[in-house]
Amino acid sequence: MASVEIVTIGTEILLGQLVDTNSTHIARVLADHGMDVFAKHSVGDNADRLEAMLRGVLERADGAVTTGGLGPTVDDLTKDAVAHAVGKKLILHEPSLRAIEEKFRQFGRPMTDNNIQQAYLPEGCVVLENPHGTAPGFVALRDDGKFVACMPGVPREMRPMLAQKLVPWLDKRFDLREAIYTRTLHTVGIGESSLDAKVQDLFRTLENPKIAMLAHAGRVDVKVMAKARSRGEAEAMIEPIAQELRRRIGPLYFGDDDTTLAGAIVQALAGHGWTIGTAESFTGGAVADEIVAVPGASKVFRGSIVAYANEVKTALLDVPEETLARVGAVSEEVAVAMARGARKRLGTDLAISTTGVAGPDGGSDEKPVGTVWIALAHGDEGMETRRLTFPGERSDIRIRGTVAALSLVWRGVSDGFATAAAGS
């Protein structure tokens, strides 16, 4: 198995001014293609430290995969360090120069010395074309065959270069055989510790595949990881474990891998032929946004009424003014009225409502910041409600409220309740 370490270059990343999603993406892609990713590193735009780091990587692993440090201002520094680390000189690469000239002609912009500089590459390197930008990537090769692959830091340039240029080169060079294949089972509405109790014997005993748990706001994932020589072989190892996990987790399981909670809901609703809408106060459209994010949401989603002001709750969701005055906006009665109102106004089978105190202001002894009511109207009569209290800041409370609303919908559409009451 070929081994690599990933290096992200750039002071912005190093100092935490930018979250590093590039190395996450590269690690996943390389692991999926059977590379053994030993470590990830991040250095600033500092030639000496970069060179020292690359030398260290090439002692431990077969190669380094780097991203960033190829912009017009820091280009030279990065390429100098890479060239030194593999013991090569920088020379003008004519085809890259012509490609850069061609791009500037297309854009109708003048070329600068800086742009010409981008065509200087380590002698003997493999060029990785960049259809989405000017700076080409490249794989610099040391005489002993170890390599440093350099890609730009802009994700829309880096990702296609990785998939279409670098991975095929690695595949050819290392004849990759064994890879880690994963499947992630998503669950909702269950705390990490109670899930742990259901699966911890597997967690402790399994070696290959092995499982791991990951908690998110209001959701927990169980990941099954198999080391195998092909996706098919891995699937045969993963499937029995996944079946056992689904059996233990029960209806709180909602899907695998790229399936989002909203995606599972859209699919389930479409299966029943039901439509949905939302009535949102403190979530401000976030529940609707999650649903609309799902490709094909138009089959089941009709719309949403975000009623942040009380007058809008009354005017567009028919929540009686008297109710608002008597029990306040954050109450079961108002959540129920909002869900009923949305169902009627939007003409849907189901409607989910949210009302809560997201803070920082607006809390009281009786209804502190974090107090939330959600209600799900299904059919003409059906109604499920939940009172929840979330810790944290405004953003935490809004995210958890959004997940709780989707969870209530999922519990409804995935199990029997809806069959009886919400069928249209």
Place this chain on the structure above:
Amino acid sequence: MASVEIVTIGTEILLGQLVDTNSTHIARVLADHGMDVFAKHSVGDNADRLEAMLRGVLERADGAVTTGGLGPTVDDLTKDAVAHAVGKKLILHEPSLRAIEEKFRQFGRPMTDNNIQQAYLPEGCVVLENPHGTAPGFVALRDDGKFVACMPGVPREMRPMLAQKLVPWLDKRFDLREAIYTRTLHTVGIGESSLDAKVQDLFRTLENPKIAMLAHAGRVDVKVMAKARSRGEAEAMIEPIAQELRRRIGPLYFGDDDTTLAGAIVQALAGHGWTIGTAESFTGGAVADEIVAVPGASKVFRGSIVAYANEVKTALLDVPEETLARVGAVSEEVAVAMARGARKRLGTDLAISTTGVAGPDGGSDEKPVGTVWIALAHGDEGMETRRLTFPGERSDIRIRGTVAALSLVWRGVSDGFATAAAGS
């Protein structure tokens, strides 16, 4: 200046199954407190590689700050590697054991051998209490004074431990003096290259403070970074540069640092005493969600009508059926009707509408995927519209559409148009 490298521990992070936000946070906090962050690294749950990495870090820097690897299953492995790297034994730390026992008593749960194991720490270490979890953090010390600080990987445990325990310890030990202080100027609706042209002389000539540019979807940031001995000294260096940048950028500048585009809008609207609502189709509530995310949004935001289905556009936004049939939902005429309808139904001074083809289906030759219309109604007569075409996938198009809608609002409320037309 004290130097550190940051190490995140955990196979999940290494293999890209989880985005690493912890090291981002730690780097920012340490840099703000005057530590020189040389590099960041990520290793899997592998004792040998972790130990080798820590030994390398301690050769280059004064210490390592690690996060992760302290969960009940991988605890031993991490602590063994750390203890080896600093040449110490693991011994039972009685106060930590009692603290763990006390927590389990509070939660009413039984303790396991694993939990007792959490109280074994490298001899002579400094314990970092963990008020938000069971596993304590610690700073292991090598005889030459170099250190390895270990914190849990759960952000809600790590962040307070960093701020309240580790940073004070570092401050005391290293008598920190010089730090990098930054200010970020946010701009909207301007491409990176045209912004570059406005500021590139500063970019090339400034040393301290220096500036950098960061592109996001539809937004570009200019960051001013000053190395100084205090926040006050840094501000005195940053302010003249920031003034010059604001002068060059003009009305496309919307705020500094934590100011979001929606936050700037809410503040500007509140200043004018204006209210706003949204009418959204393909953005599905995301524009409203951005506004509601701003604390105090209730001063200016009343609500939103997410009209995803055409019948909802007609029923709740008064978009004539005839118009939809004649020009289609993704058209200037429908965007205008949606904005007018929302303004009337929600009773606001301004209303912003979005309609577009987010894909993957629904595109045509005339209106390919990525075609977007937005409209801003202000006052009884005022109307601004934009046609935009975005590349990318559904999620890219929806994010860029959301930013474009907020940008149009910002251009309106920040400059003169609104004064004349939208005043109420």
